Every structure is written in C-alpha cells, then in structure tokens.
Amino acid sequence: VSPFNDATTSYFHRSVGGYHGAKLARYQDLIDRYLNDLDDGVLDMLNTRYLIVPGDDGQPEAVRRPSPNGAAWFVDRIVAGDTPQQEIDLLGETDLKTTAVVGSRDRGEAEKTLPARAEGDSTAVRTIALTEYRPNYLKYEYSSPEEAVAVFSEIYYDRGWTAWVDGEQAPAFRADYVLRAMRLPAGRHTVEWRFRAPRWEAVEGVTLACSLLILLGAAAALIHCFRKKKETSHEG
Template sequence: GLNGARTSYFHQSIGGYHAAKPAGMQDLFDFHIYRNNLRVLNMLNVKYIIQQDEEGKKFAITNPEVNGNAWFIERLIEVQSTDEEIKALDSLDVVNEAVVNTVDFSQIDEFNFPKDSLASITLKEYKPNHLTYRTNNNNNGLAVFSEMYYPGDWKAYIDGKSVDHFKVNYVLRAMNIPSGEHTVEFKFEPKVIETGSKITLASSILMIILFLGGGVFSIFSLRKKKEG
C-alpha cells in the first residue's frame, strides 16, 4: 500500500513507509494523490496502479497516460510561492506545461519553448546514483525529468559539461537542453564524499612522505655509523 512497510521487488514505487519520507512527496500525497489527481501520477511516471477487488484480492492496472521518464514541454508557468506551486498542479497540463517558483529560481527568464513533434528524450541507463539520457530535438527545449529534485548533491551534465537544473512541479527536475543530439546525465556527487576522498588522498600522500622520509633517515644514519 501507499504507507505499507512492504513494496514491490525490482520496481520503483511511490508508496511504502519510511520514518523520514521526503516532505515534498508527502505533500503530493496529501494534496493530490489521495484525491485521485491522475495528472500527478502521470508526471511521477506511475505506470501501474495496484487496486483491490471486493474479495480483497489485489491486481494491477496499466496507466495509459503516463508521461514517461522525461519529456519536453511548451510552457513554464510562473508562480511566487510554494503554496501556489502545489495548488497549480490541480489543473496543470503536465504533458505540455510545468510550474516553477521564480522566487527560488529567479534566474529563469524564458517561459515558452517551440515544441518539435519529433523530439525525443530516452533514459538509456539507470543507476541509483547515475542517470543517463539521450535527447534529440530540432529546437532548444526545456525537459522535465520524472525524478525528485535534490539541490546540491545531484549534479547535471550535458555532453560531459556541467550545467544547471532547477525544480518544477513542486518536486521534479527540469533542464534547458540545446537543439541537436545530446547525452544528458545526472550524477549523485555528495560533497561529504568528495571532502572525504580529498582527506583520504592527503592522508595517503602524507603517509608516503613519512615512510619515504623515515627510509631516507635510516639510510643516512646507517651510512654515518659505517663512516664513523
């Protein structure tokens, strides 16, 4: 169930229990999912919905309107608060539109994007800490990714070059992608691990220096004894 301690094997799930459930996801449940807002399920890439018959038997139905892993949109809708952002999901056309809080992301100055009917964006590789997409678009576009937005530790790249991404639809990621074919990546690169790696490297170098210094000192002392 949505709040059960058990969830599906080998499948991602928006349900399940966790004492530290992300607040944004809990808000989506409270404001939209419990109220059967299918648009929100579509943007969360919910392909299957588990239901229960009169006898208590569970069965899965397919969601034919799911958005997929990522998609290009036509319009960004500007709001000025998180309350306005989550309320906008009531009537948002999640296939063609996205809503952004420009108080948090004031650098955004483009809100309309010509949509190429043949444009595509495909998830090529999925790992918990590394996502790889392939895009093809005749126009510059804005892509929405059905992944939770976590500022700071998740880094975005286009063709290996670091780029910015931002939050839309209260919880999801979005990124400007230039025309043509590109490889888009999200990598989980937490600062604490980067700092720890630098400390480990510095410690290793220091140990090597001390080891070599001790060896040189021993050789020098041995030579002095022989000369004496």
C-alpha cells in the same frame, strides 16, 4: 497495505510510495494533497505505470495505467507560482504534459520565451528517452530541432545531484513542485544526472590517509617482528 507506510513494494520496484522516517517535506505535501486521492495528473508526472488494487477475487492485482508521462518529456510552456502554496495549487490546474510549474526562485527560467512550435510540423518532433538507470546515475538521449525545456520524472534534490550535457555540467531547476527540469540545447545530445555526496572529496582524503596509516602501521609491525626474530636466531 498503506503505500506510504510500507516499504515492501519499494524493495522490488521503483515506487511512488515506500516508507522513510524522514520524508522530504515537499513529497509529503504531494502525498497529502494529491496522491492519497489518486490524482491522475500527478500520478502521470511521477510516471506511475501501475496501481496495485484489489482484484475480482479480493487479491492484490496490478492494473496498467494508460497515460504516464514517461521518464522525461518536453514542455511547451512554463508557469510560475509566487509561493510554494501557489506551486502546489497549480499542479491541479495545469496540463503537466505540456506545461511545467516552477517556483519564484526559478522565475528567470519562466520569463524566458520558449520557441514557438508549428503544429503538425514533422521537423519539430522531439524525443527524449532514459537509456541507463542506476540509483546514483541516470542517462538520457534526446533530439530536438530547437532549444527546449525537459522535465525529468525524478525527485529534485540539489545536495549531491548534478546535471551534465555531453560531459559538461549544466544548470538545472525544480519544476512541478518536486521534479527536475533543464533547458536543453537544440540537436542530438546526451544528458546525465550524477550523484556524489557533498564533501565526498574530503571523505576520500580522510579515508586515503587512514588507509595509508594502517598500511604503514602493518609494515612497521612486520619489520619489527622480522628484526626481533632475526635477533633471537643470532642469540641462539
């Protein structure tokens, strides 16, 4: 089946394909420009671990890819594109394992100098790992001897998603055309991504008010029935 017009795989696994009638335009750009051609660099940044291909007997077979970037990774350099077209072009010209591509609105992040790292210096080892995953919540543990930029293999969507470091909300930006990125402080810390629908507090307020009205209505109905039954028994 076409991976981008069928949702079967996505029902069972996290998938770079799937189907929705209202795809994000940037992700559709990525499909048209890179994913249809199985571009290794873009598949790696999306942490694609397997491809389903025809096997020797013609039946579908899952083949392990050797080079996915992982759920998150640190980069040593940032490059910026002045336009969305330049951003998407840079994906095919950049080593996305070591460099993050950002757009013009995030140029401020691009202009900050990343700390120089001594090659082969064991004290400069950085690690970051996904430790908890739910559709509306992701948790990462990381360690870095210096301030660093991390890219997360999750689609950037700022309407509801917020980033937190050790329980305090922190700024995030879009990188690699469709992914999330953050500048993280040195040391050992916890990063969380939380999703809460916009205006959720208002929805909760309306729901609470409606629930209270229903309960009050039910209580009033019970009181009315009790009084009516009591009056009937007195008349008898």
